[in-house]
Amino acid sequence: MTLSFEGQVALVTGAGAGLGRAYAIDLARRGAKVVVNDLGGDPFGVGENRSAAQKVVDEIKEMGGDAVANYNSVADYDGGFNMVKTAIDTYGRLDVVICNAGILRDVAFHNMSEDDWDKVFAVHIKGSFTVLRAAWPVFRQQSYGRVVLTTSSSGIWGQFGQANYGAAKTAMLGLMNVLKQEGAKYNVNVNTVAPVAGTRLTQTVMPQEMVDRLKPELVAPAVVYMVSKECQDSGLVIEAGAGNFSRAVMVKGPGVQPGIEDPKDAEWCQANWDQITSLEGAQPMWRSGQTLKDYLASKAKA
Numbered sequence: 001m002t003l004s005f006e007g008q009v010a011l012v013t014g015a016g017a018g019l020g021r022a023y024a025i026d027l028a029r030r031g032a033k034v035v036v037n038d039l040g041g042d043p044f045g046v047g048e049n050r051s052a053a054q055k056v057v058d059e060i061k062e063m064g065g066d067a068v069a070n071y072n073s074v075a076d077y078d079g080g081f082n083m084v085k086t087a088i089d090t091y092g093r094l095d096v097v098i099c100n101a102g103i104l105r106d107v108a109f110h111n112m113s114e115d116d117w118d119k120v121f122a123v124h125i126k127g128s129f130t131v132l133r134a135a136w137p138v139f140r141q142q143s144y145g146r147v148v149l150t151t152s153s154s155g156i157w158g159q160f161g162q163a164n165y166g167a168a169k170t171a172m173l174g175l176m177n178v179l180k181q182e183g184a185k186y187n188v189n190v191n192t193v194a195p196v197a198g199t200r201l202t203q204t205v206m207p208q209e210m211v212d213r214l215k216p217e218l219v220a221p222a223v224v225y226m227v228s229k230e231c232q233d234s235g236l237v238i239e240a241g242a243g244n245f246s247r248a249v250m251v252k253g254p255g256v257q258p259g260i261e262d263p264k265d266a267e268w269c270q271a272n273w274d275q276i277t278s279l280e281g282a283q284p285m286w287r288s289g290q291t292l293k294d295y296l297a298s299k300a301k302a
């Protein structure tokens with residue numbers, strides 16, 4: 001069945017290039033009215049240029065779609081509210097938010113400056129907060145919302161030279177894990193994509209031939225499905241790139257539970273390390289309180 005976004009409004013941050021552009025165009029093709037946000041700076045977060053967002057709006061209009069540009073920075077608290085206001089003032093509603101805007105400041109940790117750290121956190125994690133903080137009351141009021149956050153394999157698995165970026169991208173998982181719970185009652189689903197694509201950002205680390213082959217359009221299908229009304233999942237992390245899609249998940253192993261009544265020492269942990277660290281029978285968790293519940297249950301069993 002065709003996934004349609006007729007009658008829906010989507011806000012895509014950082015949609016003036018790369019992955020965000022591919023999401024915005026696919027959504028518009030499927031009938032969504034799109035707020036194309038982009039500050040238009042360089043890959044390192046320097047400068048501003050309105051032409052990035054405007055070009056994508058023009059492209060969407062040329063193909064018969066409907067879109068409006070927004071040039072605010074996601075790192076600016078009022079900017080997040082302006083983006084949502086643009087959606088409401090122009091189209092009267094907001095159904096979808098894709099937090100995609102991003103920059104890189106790669107450098108080995110021993111050379112990382114405070115500015116490298118702060119700028120990356122401002123765009124990725126604060127930049128998701130500002131937009132979602134503004135969209136959240138709209139979603140709650142209409143009992144509907146679809147969100148996709150953007151993490152990275154660097155955040156999930158780690159990558160040399162990206163302490164700032166990896167930490168900010170892992171923070172997306174924390175944000176998702178809380179919002180999936182706060183949104184559940186209001187039919188607001190929050191999922192996360194870990195993309196791989198040839199873009200301006202990856203041009204700084206990939207050979208051109210690879211950049212050319214890894215089209216952002218090969219990532220878009222997973223993101224577009226996750227923000228559709230048909231997708232009922234929340235709290236998933238999907239890795240997508242080069243036409244491949246898979247779920248990444250944090251799991252907890254069964255461990256060992258001597259419990260409160262039988263406290264152990266470091267030597268006992270050393271002796272039992274293989275069992276403590278075993279992932280045989282490991283399971284994903286839905287919320288943090290589950291850990292405490294399991295601990296207290298293990299005490300009751302002891």
Ligand SMILES: NC(=O)c1ccc[n+]([C@@H]2O[C@H](COP(=O)([O-])OP(=O)(O)OC[C@H]3O[C@@H](n4cnc5c(N)ncnc54)[C@H](O)[C@@H]3O)[C@@H](O)[C@H]2O)c1
Nearest residue numbers: 014017018019039040041073074100101102152196197199
């Ligand atoms: N390309 C990949 O392989 C890859 C891998 C993992 C994660 N990501 C993430 O995917 C997202 C998109 O990246 P991309 O590869 O398409 O890069 P890109 O540079 O092509 O696009 C990012 C866009 O975000 C915009 N932007 C930057 N700071 C902004 C701000 N403060 N406010 C508004 N817009 C801003 C930029 O102007 C740019 O157009 C990023 O969050 C990135 O970290 C990309």
